[in-house]
Amino acid sequence: MREDIKQILSQVEKPARYAGGEFNSLPVKPSAAIKFLLCFPDVYEVAMSNLGIKILYEILNRNEDISCEMCYAPWPDMAKLLKDNDISLFGLSSQTSMRDFDIVGFSMQYEMSYTNMLYMLDLGNIPLLRKERSEKDPIIIAGGPCCINPFPLVDFVDIFCIGDGEYNDEKLCMLLKQAKTSGMSRADFLKMASDIEGIYVPEIENYVKRAVVPLEEAVFPTKVQIPNVEAVHNRAMLELFRGCSRGCRFCQAGMIYRPVRNRTVETLTKYALDLVKNNGFEEISLSSLSTCDYPDLKQLLTAIKPELDKRGVHISLPSTRVDSFEAQYAEDSRLSSITFAPEAGTQRLRDVINKNVTEEDIFNSMKFAFEKGYSSVKLYFMIGLPTETEEDLAGIVDIASRIKKLYRECAVSKKQLSITISTSTLVPKPFTPFQWERQISLAEIEQRQTYLKTELKKIGVKYKWHDGLTSRLETALARGDSKLGKVILSAYENGAIFDSWDEFFDFEKWQNAFDKFNIVIDEYTSEIPVDANLPWDKIDVGIDKEFLKREREKAYAKVLTQDCRKICNDCGIRVAYPEIYSEFCKKRVDR
Amino acid sequence: MILCKYTKLDRAVYLGHLDVLKMFGMAIRRTAIPVAYSMGFNKHILLYMSQPLSLGLASECEYFCIDSPCDPDEFAEKMNSSLPEGIRLTKAFFVQKNPNIAGLMCAADYTAEFADRNYDPDDILKITEKPAIEMEIVSKGVKKIKDIKPLIYDISIENNFLKFCLACGNSNLKADRFISYITETTGIRFSGFITKKHLYTAVNGKLTDIDDYLGK
């Protein structure tokens, strides 16, 4: 352990965040050709709950030529100590400084972590602007869902991985190894990297097509680093499949991970059992976009349940269809709350967004849960959906009061019912049918929240809402172009860090940054003409823009689109990825 | 019940008390060793740990007690294959009941390594020759001057290490606080971790290693 690091760890809060040595950490390979620092731009406990970086950590370290270690955003107390003592941010296993790695990779999961990427680079003493980096600086790469529209970050990132990351980080490492041995320049390396499918290099501005990985053969980590400090979600994670067949029109994940790719039940059974043996979590979460859609869920649960029971591990399943057979498996003795996401308050609006959930579904699920003894309900809705009126908001209140009535009629628990309603504001995201929609104004957001606050209070229902300013910023960053790079940098210079944390988020810092360059946020949040060129048109995710337009028209006409398991809706995958299409879409539809 | 003695060294010195408890729980679930669980809603493993160790202090003499039908040696062996860097079970044996180490202990031995060799051993030994050693302590937000001399049982220098024995338990002197007092008053610096080496109980007014007292 480095003595200088030891000195500051004795002064910092929760030093275990920075100590490394987690159980199941993979050995550092000091003589590996490529040293990779995998970064997650949020605090340890949040980062440790993310599955994506665990997958990459495993894949990269399996390669003899690569030594990969982790790094997370230090809490501000640690950042201050690092600066005061002139210590650069370091990899947690070997305590090597960030700038001594060959590649520094960032996982970008949410827009509000953009400034934290700069914060980490800064603490690592790496020039923030890619144009200012020299031959000896590490290559900065970024991946994850936010990079589907990389343009707001093009000033800072050398290479983007668009789409599934399973193969591309490793490919980049191998290419860099080759480049290093042959003495290739940084510029030539970047040029070569841009030829890899799924890689976007801002310097080259190359055409890029999203990387899509057939999941079954891809590596999945069943031995994961056990956090020193308890993670936000301290559980084993099993990804059953990637993609979602439901086609909700507001959902970016449901579009950009198409098509649905299932793992086989045999493989998943093995992974699940290995996960509980190797890690010791109390809970295993079957996590996918719409987990209950997994066709062999029953078979999987039957196969893993005995061993899990023996070890006292319970299964967490999103309870979207609690009346289903599967739910019985997910029950635990604690009868914690049941969550449901109708997203909109009336059937009309649910049809607009293609959320195939009926009132009957909601109330059947609730009835089932109450008869089982549940006494706590959490419901998630969105506000600001296209065509939304006061009637739709009233619908939310109505659902809540009818659930209360249902509870009086059929509850078996003696406890008082607790209902919590949470709303988020629609953030119209790239590559969704709503990508052209305006986001409702701050005044409208607040007015609709006030309505719900008042009405829900009357019937004694708890209400939680997302901060409107955050939602506006999220839209600007999600739909942003390369002009926003200087705004992000300036916000960071104004002191914006940990923007996803209420206690840190300070909109002023952002507002000043926008003002400095005479850019108005409304430019990014208002409606975009459907024939306009979009910044992200340059990224080919394999989804046909015409399909998105059709879906938008259907939204306004309140016409539903069927689940991809029933028919193919011709979203563009068939043309863009013929092999993937016949392997995953065609087979499923033909069944 | 099985009483286990374990180390907390290297990077593990930064794990908090509750984090260590969680870590043992996960290790037990990994190894699938049968242990007793609490009754009720939130079932948890019944594992009793000795007093929390200050963050940043290393130790070779931490203890926990657990109810398991497993053979103690087998328990230790299985656990040791499933613990992170720095945590090792060094002893495990049957006890009739939880011996309540926290109630038994009254002193502990520590070592701290000198950062360099530029120090005069007499500087340290001179401190202990004073009739009273006044140290400022902050207790519940209030600063107080306290004579710590009665809490220092022994102090010596060996192979570039300062070895010292302090009261711990009901009357207590924190090792890290004592070391910073030495640095503040003499300018002598230390490196590495302060390590707690042995834990003692009093038998007929004599310090006796807890392990010997328990007959192991």
Ligand code: SF4
């Ligand atoms: S190609 Fe057809 S089945 Fe496949 S994801 Fe697109 S719409 Fe669904």
